[in-house]
Amino acid sequence: MSASEGTYVVGVDSSTQSTKALVVDVATGRVVASGQAKHTVTGGDRRESDPRGWWDALCSALEQCGDVVREAKAISVGGQQHGLVTLDAAGEPVRPAMLWNDVRSAPQTRRLIEELGGPEAWAERTGSVPSTSFTVTKWAWLAEHEPEAAARVAAVRLPHDYLTERLTGEGTTDRGDASGTGWWASATEEYDAKTLEHIGLDAALLPRVVRPGEAAGTVRSGLPLAEGVLVAPGTGDNAAAALGLGVRPGTPVMSLGTSGVVYAVTGRRPADPTGTVSGFAAANDGWLPLACTLNCTLAVDRMAELLGLDRQAVEPGSGVTMLPYLDGERTPALPHASGLIHGLRHDTTPGQLLQAAYDGAVHSLLAALDLVLDEDADRSTPLLLIGGGARGTAWRDTVRRLSGRPVQIPQAQELVALGAAAQAAGLLTGEDPAAVARRWNTADGPVLDAVERDDAALERIGSVLSAATPLLEGA
Numbered sequence: 001m002s003a004s005e006g007t008y009v010v011g012v013d014s015s016t017q018s019t020k021a022l023v024v025d026v027a028t029g030r031v032v033a034s035g036q037a038k039h040t041v042t043g044g045d046r047r048e049s050d051p052r053g054w055w056d057a058l059c060s061a062l063e064q065c066g067d068v069v070r071e072a073k074a075i076s077v078g079g080q081q082h083g084l085v086t087l088d089a090a091g092e093p094v095r096p097a098m099l100w101n102d103v104r105s106a107p108q109t110r111r112l113i114e115e116l117g118g119p120e121a122w123a124e125r126t127g128s129v130p131s132t133s134f135t136v137t138k139w140a141w142l143a144e145h146e147p148e149a150a151a152r153v154a155a156v157r158l159p160h161d162y163l164t165e166r167l168t169g170e171g172t173t174d175r176g177d178a179s180g181t182g183w184w185a186s187a188t189e190e191y192d193a194k195t196l197e198h199i200g201l202d203a204a205l206l207p208r209v210v211r212p213g214e215a216a217g218t219v220r221s222g223l224p225l226a227e228g229v230l231v232a233p234g235t236g237d238n239a240a241a242a243l244g245l246g247v248r249p250g251t252p253v254m255s256l257g258t259s260g261v262v263y264a265v266t267g268r269r270p271a272d273p274t275g276t277v278s279g280f281a282a283a284n285d286g287w288l289p290l291a292c293t294l295n296c297t298l299a300v301d302r303m304a305e306l307l308g309l310d311r312q313a314v315e316p317g318s319g320v321t322m323l324p325y326l327d328g329e330r331t332p333a334l335p336h337a338s339g340l341i342h343g344l345r346h347d348t349t350p351g352q353l354l355q356a357a358y359d360g361a362v363h364s365l366l367a368a369l370d371l372v373l374d375e376d377a378d379r380s381t382p383l384l385l386i387g388g389g390a391r392g393t394a395w396r397d398t399v400r401r402l403s404g405r406p407v408q409i410p411q412a413q414e415l416v417a418l419g420a421a422a423q424a425a426g427l428l429t430g431e432d433p434a435a436v437a438r439r440w441n442t443a444d445g446p447v448l449d450a451v452e453r454d455d456a457a458l459e460r461i462g463s464v465l466s467a468a469t470p471l472l473e474g475a
């Protein structure tokens with residue numbers, strides 16, 4: 001069923017730092033209105049946000065879109081993955097949500113991997129070996145450290161689930177985001193009863209998993225959208241971006257945001273026992289093998305601030321190495337790590353130090369790039385570079401120099417929100433959302449030619465990481 005121009009949908013990206021909302025024309029993919037509102041994330045030894053702040057940011061972003069938002073016929077929400085949202089019987093948050101980049105559950109992570117069969121069993125059951133990002137480890141932390149709060153929990157949601165439920169009044173999720181919990185078995189596509197029993201979480205507290213192509217519900221009255229508007233299942237932000245790019249198997253994607261991410265889509269269910277690649281489900285069908293780092297744009301921006309430099313003021317050509325693990329690190333799995341500099345000399349310049357921060361952040365991602373691609377993937381296919389960092393020349397040049405691959409920069413921005421919009425459009429037209437995105441030509445953009453890969457820098461960074469790992473494990 002096609003849609004005439006002037007039929008609109010809303011796509012939302014509720015990510016770590018902010019909410020972005022787009023009003024998109026179903027027929028053409030043209031963004032006719034947009035809005036953005038920042039989130040508050042706690043600092044120090046924790047990374048938490050109040051889910052009600054996400055809702056307020058969503059309402060603000062929708063209001064910024066103007067009256068056209070009330071003409072929308074469907075909406076979908078993409079959200080930061082993994083966050084533990086705990087609601088009481090009245091639907092109010094019991095406590096702030098523990099986010100994907102909160103590493104306090106490191107002890108629970110190690111314990112759960114050991115107690116439930118080891119890395120191989122976890123990878124075969126869920127597609128992933130859990131890291132501190134996974135919701136299952138956060139629930140275990142809550143049960144151990146805040147049992148009174150855990151006892152008050154009447155519903156457990158992911159960030160995108162919480163916002164979708166505020167729209168519809170129903171507790172739903174999707175396979176894509178569910179696959180990042182650690183209690184959804186990708187082998188059976190069901191919640192895993194043994195895991196839930198082991199962590200003391202009643203399956204009744206979990207949302208219904210809505211199948212791709214189905215509606216999660218309709219918009220309730222009294223909201224910034226018209227009552228009765230269709231609400232799509234939504235999904236995690238990376239699965240939404242994959243929809244937004246209409247990416248096909250064999251095309252690697254690197255996202256440079258609060259998290260650094262590399263992924264591809266495949267028809268083969270991933271199960272990496274090393275834990276480097278998380279075997280997530282795609283939001284339509286198939287799978288989304290993905291590697292994620294905790295230290296990406298925020299870490300590099302912090303180094304630029306410390307050095308008193310603009311984020312683009314890099315100078316190449318030095319032997320200094322930086323592992324910018326300011327938040328601990330997930331890939332490689334060093335949750336207690338901190339930042340490390342090696343090879344600093346009198347003649348090292350601030351610009352060279354800043355370039356070293358970019359190199360260290362990109363090195364972690366490129367180490368996983370080949371692992372997320374099928375073995376028969378064409379290694380000359382341009383790497384799609386997205387996220388806020390993709391707007392920066394220093395990021396673009398660093399990715400080209402350390403990957404040795406051509407890099408394509410989609411002109412479309414906010415691909416998570418575009419992917420959510422494509423999912424909403426698919427509810428109206430019956431199309432696969434990835435096909436909608438391809439019809440919108442969302443991946444179109446300039447291709448930056450490959451340059452000779454800087455193998456010397458890659459080897460230097462790898463050597464420093466190997467030598468420093470014992471130090472970083474206990475840092």
Ligand SMILES: Nc1ncnc2c1ncn2[C@@H]1O[C@H](COP(=O)(O)OP(=O)(O)O)[C@@H](O)[C@H]1O
Pocket residue numbers: 015016017018256257258259297298301311387388389390391392393395
């Ligand atoms: N022009 C730019 N050059 C380099 N980095 C940028 C630019 N614009 C935004 N960024 C980076 O993008 C980040 C936000 O990216 P985004 O993908 O929106 O984050 P998230 O989705 O994780 O909230 C900021 O932390 C900032 O460092």
Ligand SMILES: O=C(CO)[C@@H](O)[C@H](O)COP(=O)(O)O
Pocket residue numbers: 015016017079080081082100133180236237238257258259260261278292
């Ligand atoms: O944890 C992951 C993926 O496993 C992160 O990608 C989060 O989903 C946060 O995303 P951004 O806020 O960086 O977009």
